[in-house]
Amino acid sequence: MIRLAWLILRKDLTVEVRSGEIAYTTLFFAVTCVLVFAFALVREGKPPDDGAAGILWIAIAFAGNLALGRAFERERQAETLRALLLAPAPRPAVYLGKLLGIVVLLAATEAVLVPLIALLFQARLLAHPFWMAAILASGTLGFAAVGTLFAAMLVRARSRDVLLPVLLYPITVPVIIAGVRGTAALLQPEFEGDIVRFWFALLIAFDAVFVTLSLWTFESVMTD
Amino acid sequence: MSADGQHASVTFDRVSVDDVSRHFGRRRAVSRVTFTVARGQILGLLGPNGAGKSTLLAMLGTLLRPTSGSIRFGTRDVTTGDVALRALIGVLGHDLFLYPELTARENLSFFAALYGIADADGASRRALEQAGLIDRADDLVSSFSRGMRQRVALERALIHQPRLVLLDEPFTGLDDASTAALVARLKGLREDAAIVVLATHDLDLADGLLDEAVFLRDGRMVHSVARPDALRSTYRRVMTRSPMPSGAEGA
Amino acid sequence: MRAATVCALMFALSPLVIASADYESTMGLVQKIFYYHMPSAWMFLVSGLVCGVASVRFLITGDARHDRTAWAAAEMAVIFGLVTIVTGPLWARKAWGTFWIWDARTTSSLVQWMVAWAYLILRKYGGPGSEKLAAGLALFGTANVAFIYVSVNYWRTIHPPTSVVPKLPFTMGFPLWYCVAAFTLLFIVLLKLRVRLEEQRATLDSLYLSMDEQG
Numbered sequence A: 001m002i003r004l005a006w007l008i009l010r011k012d013l014t015v016e017v018r019s020g021e022i023a024y025t026t027l028f029f030a031v032t033c034v035l036v037f038a039f040a041l042v043r044e045g046k047p048p049d050d051g052a053a054g055i056l057w058i059a060i061a062f063a064g065n066l067a068l069g070r071a072f073e074r075e076r077q078a079e080t081l082r083a084l085l086l087a088p089a090p091r092p093a094v095y096l097g098k099l100l101g102i103v104v105l106l107a108a109t110e111a112v113l114v115p116l117i118a119l120l121f122q123a124r125l126l127a128h129p130f131w132m133a134a135i136l137a138s139g140t141l142g143f144a145a146v147g148t149l150f151a152a153m154l155v156r157a158r159s160r161d162v163l164l165p166v167l168l169y170p171i172t173v174p175v176i177i178a179g180v181r182g183t184a185a186l187l188q189p190e191f192e193g194d195i196v197r198f199w200f201a202l203l204i205a206f207d208a209v210f211v212t213l214s215l216w217t218f219e220s221v222m223t224d
Numbered sequence B: 001m002s003a004d005g006q007h008a009s010v011t012f013d014r015v016s017v018d019d020v021s022r023h024f025g026r027r028r029a030v031s032r033v034t035f036t037v038a039r040g041q042i043l044g045l046l047g048p049n050g051a052g053k054s055t056l057l058a059m060l061g062t063l064l065r066p067t068s069g070s071i072r073f074g075t076r077d078v079t080t081g082d083v084a085l086r087a088l089i090g091v092l093g094h095d096l097f098l099y100p101e102l103t104a105r106e107n108l109s110f111f112a113a114l115y116g117i118a119d120a121d122g123a124s125r126r127a128l129e130q131a132g133l134i135d136r137a138d139d140l141v142s143s144f145s146r147g148m149r150q151r152v153a154l155e156r157a158l159i160h161q162p163r164l165v166l167l168d169e170p171f172t173g174l175d176d177a178s179t180a181a182l183v184a185r186l187k188g189l190r191e192d193a194a195i196v197v198l199a200t201h202d203l204d205l206a207d208g209l210l211d212e213a214v215f216l217r218d219g220r221m222v223h224s225v226a227r228p229d230a231l232r233s234t235y236r237r238v239m240t241r242s243p244m245p246s247g248a249e250g251a
Numbered sequence C: 001m002r003a004a005t006v007c008a009l010m011f012a013l014s015p016l017v018i019a020s021a022d023y024e025s026t027m028g029l030v031q032k033i034f035y036y037h038m039p040s041a042w043m044f045l046v047s048g049l050v051c052g053v054a055s056v057r058f059l060i061t062g063d064a065r066h067d068r069t070a071w072a073a074a075e076m077a078v079i080f081g082l083v084t085i086v087t088g089p090l091w092a093r094k095a096w097g098t099f100w101i102w103d104a105r106t107t108s109s110l111v112q113w114m115v116a117w118a119y120l121i122l123r124k125y126g127g128p129g130s131e132k133l134a135a136g137l138a139l140f141g142t143a144n145v146a147f148i149y150v151s152v153n154y155w156r157t158i159h160p161p162t163s164v165v166p167k168l169p170f171t172m173g174f175p176l177w178y179c180v181a182a183f184t185l186l187f188i189v190l191l192k193l194r195v196r197l198e199e200q201r202a203t204l205d206s207l208y209l210s211m212d213e214q215g
Helices: A002-019 A021-041 A051-077 A080-086 A091-120 A129-154 A160-171 A173-187 A193-222 B053-060 B104-114 B120-131 B146-158 B176-191 B231-239 C002-020 C029-061 C064-096 C104-125 C130-143 C145-156 C174-214
Strands: B014-024 B027-038 B041-046 B068-073 B089-092 B164-168 B195-200 B212-217 B220-226
Touching: A002 A021, A002 A091, A002 B104, A021 A051, A021 A091, A051 A080, A051 A091, A051 A129, A051 A160, A051 A173, A080 A091, A080 B089, A091 A129, A091 A193, A129 A160, A129 A173, A129 A193, A129 C130, A160 A173, A160 C104, A160 C130, A173 A193, A173 C145, A193 C029, A193 C130, A193 C145, B014 B053, B014 B195, B027 B041, B027 B053, B027 B068, B027 B195, B027 B212, B041 B053, B041 B176, B053 B164, B053 B195, B089 B146, B104 B120, B104 B146, B120 B146, B146 B164, B146 B176, B176 B195, B212 B231, B220 B231, C002 C174, C029 C064, C029 C104, C029 C130, C029 C174, C064 C104, C064 C130, C064 C174, C104 C130, C104 C145, C130 C145
Parallel strands: B027 B220, B041 B195, B041 B212, B089 B164, B164 B195
Antiparallel strands: B014 B027, B014 B068, B212 B220
């Protein structure tokens, strides 16, 4: 099953590298988001205190929503999702492959966003790189796990563009809270290890629960 | 791990559709259809748009469950989670199931590996040779004409040597040469004792190709005939009269 | 329906019962909203639970009955949640001077209420095949309860939070349990009605289909 998930992931990355459509538009959108926040929140050259953490995660949430929608819309057009479901691959492998593709895409976006936000908002996001990466990775995984399942479910539904955020954001509230608070704790002048560890633990627990749930229910939810 | 080695335990020599219906809410897509098709036979599903052909093919491909009735592969009842059965089914959909951003070779290798074929690249190369597209192997599928894409899509559907082949409107938009190639390929499948179910509008082509014809209208089976000829006149005659009582077959 | 009559009577009598309860010392008359607020909050929780359990059973068995129960329970959750969210701030305004407090319980309830809304929006606009999708959403929403509570709880303050809501000592007596009974009855009556509505709709659909098959 891992082999198949890897196969699907590699295929998705090849397609993405060739066309670049989702990667470029998502990245551009995320950067635009950050700029809009800068115009909205920075007053007289001074950014709000914990603003950087919030802006980072809102940009990730919005960009992630866009990327998820586009990724599955593309599968829908050539009906290739159907081809994947017709193959003798176990359904969880298809889910896993798609999930990892989204995570890679978001990771690439974050690699650009973090330095950009650190620069624009004078926030020392890179002061503790290991913890920053850990929080980002676990938060992105949680968000993508729920998002991949919902986006795949919605491929056959009507009003799918509007429904994805409606379904996704309430469920990923814990991820956003943990991500923002964890990142904010990293920005404090004295490093508050306990707090960071607490939020990281919550994110890991969320990931464990929801990736497992998604793997279990993917088959049931995709068949009629 | 080849497709055959992994799923050798599943064999069947016929597919039986028994009083199968499928509805979505109030919309009746398929209503009490019954037929059987055996190895080495080509069965045609004929009918206008919305007659239920695609839904029936989806049920045969195990993607949809019938709301009543049953579909059997040999003696094995079809359920939607059946991984072993999916390995033996090849589908050529109306939307071709190809990734336009990948080359022909990459598309075929991907699906070959997905179906568990040990030497995916070798199978991909052989398929391209069979389709006569080996010199376009490394071009993106988005640059292909409809006929060429169809040929690649057909090879994709057949790359794992499926026992049951389902085709949804395969003749759409093809020129004469591609059509002839497709017909030849289907006859070859019949000789290899595969089961072929074909949904089409194109009655002239289907003439002489089909071993059995099932006529559908509004989800219902209005007529079925073995070894049909003069399909067009039969079609006209059959589509304008009232539907037959369910379960009975005419000749 | 006898249950509906009993329920209506109970609600009609409830103002009398509530009036006879002791006056709470610090908040006076306004505290009496609590007798509607608390039971509806409990019914909101119960509805959410029923929806979650029914959704899981639907995902496992595919039996349409569970799907109908889940849908009805989601509607109940939105209704009782609405009552809770309206009575809460009314009480809070008079008691503590502000309409809304971002504490753990109120905020988590708000988020869960939004999940229930999302369920209904999905059922309404998702088109055919949205039953399974909605069940998946309900499952995720239910699994999320602990996460939402913990994250919201520690979102406001990092250190173990001192309770923003002051402890309210009052007699948890007869009026409260009377209202709980009334609300529970209301929940059951409404749920059964709603499920029956869906059942009849399904029966109608299948009659329509079978009639079509004759001719």
